[in-house]
Each structure stands twice: as C-alpha cells, then as structure tokens.
Amino acid sequence: MTSGCQKLPQPASVATVNGDHGKRPTIYDVAREAGVATSTVSRALAKPDRVNARTREHVLEVAKRLGYRTNPLARALPSGRTQTVALFVSDVTNPHFFGIIRGAEQQTRAAGCTLILGDTEESPDLESGNVERLSGSVDGFVIAASRMSDREIRELAGRHRLTLISRQVEGVPSAIVDHEDGTRQIIEHLASLGHTSVVYLAGPRRSWLAAKRWQVIRTTARQFGMSATRLGPFPPAVRGGAAAADAAFGHGATAAIAHNDLLAIGMLRRFAARGLRVPDDISVVGYDDIFGADFCSPPLTTLAGQFEEAGRLAVDLLLGSRDGHRRSRSASQVVLPSHLVIRDSTGPAPARQ
Amino acid sequence: MTSGCQKLPQPASVATVNGDHGKRPTIYDVAREAGVATSTVSRALAKPDRVNARTREHVLEVAKRLGYRTNPLARALPSGRTQTVALFVSDVTNPHFFGIIRGAEQQTRAAGCTLILGDTEESPDLESGNVERLSGSVDGFVIAASRMSDREIRELAGRHRLTLISRQVEGVPSAIVDHEDGTRQIIEHLASLGHTSVVYLAGPRRSWLAAKRWQVIRTTARQFGMSATRLGPFPPAVRGGAAAADAAFGHGATAAIAHNDLLAIGMLRRFAARGLRVPDDISVVGYDDIFGADFCSPPLTTLAGQFEEAGRLAVDLLLGSRDGHRRSRSASQVVLPSHLVIRDSTGPAPARQ
DNA sequence: TTGAAAGCGCTAACAG
C-alpha cells in the first residue's frame, strides 16, 4: 500500500548540471570553504545580527557561490518547527472551498510557510487519521467544515495546534461566516415575499452548519409565522439536487432553502426538468455564493460571506500573528459578516389556490 | 517576512492529555521499554520480515502502548525521502484544476505520500521559485499548465524530479489531454454547421496550450476552407469574457473558440448583456468542460477530457509506479483522449446578409 | 564574536 513512494530514480542529468558530484552543498562545505565553523555559518544564515558583519558577508558570499540551499528537514529536526501548515477540507471539488483554500494559501505563504492540502471526503475518520499521520511534519492544522464531533475536536485540539473554519467548538480558535444572522436574513427575505411555508433541504448528518441552520430557520420562521420543515439529509452536491427538489415539491412548500449552492443548483436543474418554474412556482435559496451561482438559471439567491478572509484568519490564528498578544482564557472565535445576495431564484409566493 | 511562522504557543492542554511530559515517545523510549536496541525497533517498524516474529510482536505492542508515532522528519533526514509531492497550478480558483488536484491528491495518498499544493498565479518566476523553495522538503514536483519556457523546464527537470500536466517538453514526463485532436473536432463541428469564419480568443501569452491550439485551429480551419483569426491574449477567467466577447463580435466572426470555459462563460454573459443571441448570432466553444459549463446560459459546447486521470498519471509518472519498468530513452508523454461535448452554445451559422 | 561538541529521531552498515 505504501510501496508507491519507494523507488525514486534520480533526475536524468543530475551530474551534468550539478558540479559537486550531484550532492547539495551543506553548511559543512560552506564552513570549510569559508574557513569558519559550521555554527558560524548557521548563525550567519539564521540570525545575521549575532555574527560579525565582515564574516557574515564572507560566509554569505561563499554560500551563494557554492549554491548552498538550506535543508528544511535538517532545520526542522532539532526545532520541531516545519514551517508547514495543513488544511483539510471535506471535498476539494466543492467550489465553496476555493476561497478558503486560496485565502489560507496566501496567508501561509505570507508567513513564510507552506500549505499542505488534504481532502477528507466527508469522513471524520479521515480527518483524525490525517491529523495523526501529518502530526510531526506539520506545525498545525486548519480544518474546514469538520465532520468530527465536538468531543473529538476538543481532544485533537488538546494534542495539536488546531483552528477551525465554519465550525465553532468551545476552547478552539475558529473563523466562521455569520450564517446565523444570514439565515435570519433569508427568512426575512422570504417572509417579505409573502411565503408562509418553507423547507430546509438539509446537508450531511454530521454537518455542524446544517444543524445550526435548521435551528435558526425553525425559530426565526416561527417568529414570522411561517411553517418550517426539514427534509433530508442530502449529499451537499449537485447530484443531490434531484432528490431534494422532488422532496421539496412533494412537500408543497413555496420556498426551499438548500444547504448549499451546489444542492440548490441541482434543485434548479431538477425543477427545470420537471417543468416547474423558479421562482414562480417555488423560490430557492442557497448558501455560499459559489462560482456559478450568478450564472445558473435562474441566477441563485444565496448567502454570501468572506470565505477567503476566513481562510486567512484561520491561518493567522494558528500561527499566532493576530491573536498572539491577547491570548485570553477563551480561544478567539472570529465571526465574519455575511450578506444575502438576492438574484432571480426567489420571488413572491404563488397565490394560494 | 518569515516572522509569522516563528512563535508557536503550545496546544492548550498538552500536559493534561499526554502523560509523558508532553514529549512524544521516540524509538529510544520504545527500545528501553521493550528491552531491545533502537535498530531492532526501527526494523520491527519499517521492515517487519527482517526481525524475529516474537520480538516484533513485543516491540509493536510496546510501541502501541506508549503511543509511539514515527517522526517523519527524522525518518526523512538520512534517506532524503520525504514521502511528499508538490503540485503547482497556475490558479487554484480555476475549476479546471479541480479534477487535476483531486486526481493527484488521490494518487499521492494511495502511494502513502502527502500532497502539497501551490498556487503559482500565472507566474513563471513563482513556479521556479517555489520549486527551489520546496526542493529538499519534497520528493518531486508536478506542474500543471506551466508558464515557464521549455528551456527553464528542462533545466529544472535536470535538477529535480518533475512531471508536467497540460504541457509537453521533450525529455520530461507528462500527461496531457489530447487537445490537438480535440481542437480538430471543434473545427469540424463548426464547419459542419456551416461556419466559415472563426476567431480564437487566446489565453495567456506564456500558455503553451494557447499556442498549440491556435496552431491547430489555423491549419485545420484552412483545410475546411474557413478563415481563422486569433484575438487577445485575454485573462483566462470570467472577467476576461467581456473584452473577448466584444473583440469577437467586432471582428464579425460567426463562431468563437475561447481559450477555456471560464473565458467562454464570461463571453456568454457579455453577449447576453449586449442583446446578442448565442448561438443564433454567434456560436461559442470552450475548453475543459468545467463545473458550470453545463448550466450556464446557454449550456456550453466544450472540449472535455479526463483531467482527474491526468492528475493521477502525473503523480504515477513521478513516483515511478507506472513507467518504472519501461524507462526508455525518451520520457513518457501520456496523451489522454478528449471528446467534444456539444450543448446549446453552438448552432448553424447565421445566414449571410 | 566564534568554535567545539552534543544532540534532534531515525536508518543503515557492520559486527556479533
């Protein structure tokens, strides 16, 4: 199973290009060439101000001449600091994570570190398994839309540096987009259009977001005198849309809130295929404002948020650049604003027949 | 600049959870506890068949009891093998790369390795810079849609293990989707619809694909008695579509081939905004069949390919699992089949006025 | 300010 990574033929022309017998020069080579001790080379490279200016210049010059490149592994061994951060998402092909990935990548790079990306395929076991596997080669973890239980997360956070995206667990730093307030906005929007009955097409059973959203939909709907029903769970992907659409239609609601845009887009397609008009017959709302939400038919009303910023923040929290000073008792739980983007998939409730 | 990754506060309750003073047990701990030498522990872990069955059992049992986890850094230092592969894409937010990323991730994991993802932002310098930076922490590189020159790539391939996706360079292993034949299919399709004049909305100047495609469009169009014009370059993103659409319309062609689906979708939107009908007034074709190509308006005719497989293959080629035996003189250059997906954005050429 | 030397945790000869 792990055999694939064993035999690695050398690059074709290694000897041709690299003069030094194909081996990278080490600080020993530099030290010898420069006539100083290895520790001096190490200092000149890592903490330039703790070395005489002239020797530093000299060492650096020699290092450059020899084409010296510091070996990150060797550097990491004593310190344990790998300058690497791992990001796990539940599905790399879900456009929802694009912004998160991009933001995390940017911030990681800005901090001089490297990002490792993992796909956990909606599986809590793959999440914890990956953490264990990479623990040791990574300085910390960012988990987006974790499917683990609060207990598992807290346990993991106790043993590893860990921050969360789109998930809140007490005592664990996190960055989320305000979907509670956002969900309220959705209900208000639907209420203002005269809808009195709404269904929520739920996401995965283990999704914390799905639970939270349903909770807010339920209580807010009640405030507005609307009936609310939860259907599902459905896979949070376009392919889940057919079943979701049929369920929503079967229920007879005039408005449907899908767990995410992928599901909503899938529903749109199914409605079209069945000859139902959106929003005339039924209104549809999604979450995330993903790529495509603006050009599907009809363009989707959806809750947008700063997910790229969430990615950046999560990395910041992990590396301590932002919350470093005020490390209060409770871990920082950042909530980013969200706003409802109203497009054409929502409209006035159809007149009661 | 690299300060962000320095100070890393320990996880909150490390002492609470971890009995051993918060330090991970090493093979020394296991060896002492098991009453054997460290080398025996090492063997029991790494090459189980080179150790007495009973001692192995014992060692493994002790290791588990102590919660031993092998330190990948320490393991990698002597061997230089990090069990890690880096994948660079020119833009992480381009859905085109989803399949590639997913395929590469899968195959890497299947080989017991870990994938590092990098965004090179369309910059050849970032590509080579990233390679240099990660060289040493990675066993090899996969670069998708490289913007480097052939010379640079060859030079890099000489010093590092490297495979390419969507790019062919002599002597460097690669996996591409057959866009030459695919482009031919596109032209044939347009010709069969009666189009006699086609424009190619070109991708980035440094894009090898863009150059290749134009070349095939040009020669094939001639064979079919069509006129072909290249316009651009345009940014290969939705936002590039407005300029591309205007240019295509201004040119007066009845068919437009966009460098990729992102650009094509952007064009579709611009045409709609300007009141032009697709395909009645102008036909539009894209490349990649990305997420969204099937539900934009109108759904896009585009060239589809097995990009996920390309991702898998590139990793395979890198790790040597597939081409290991037949390491012939010329590096393997795999070409995957492509096929034209005909949707509603192409139609009969408008009658000549 | 610089050098000598002892590791970081694991692997790989080389003996036994």
Add this chain to the structure above:
DNA sequence: CTGTTAGCGCTTTCAA
C-alpha cells in the same frame, strides 16, 4: 536475528 555505531544537516548550549 540483534546490537553497536556512525551519521543525515542543522541548531544550540557552553566555553574560549
């Protein structure tokens, strides 16, 4: 089959 002993390349006391 198992133990001893060097390293891998870099950092880091501790002296000088």
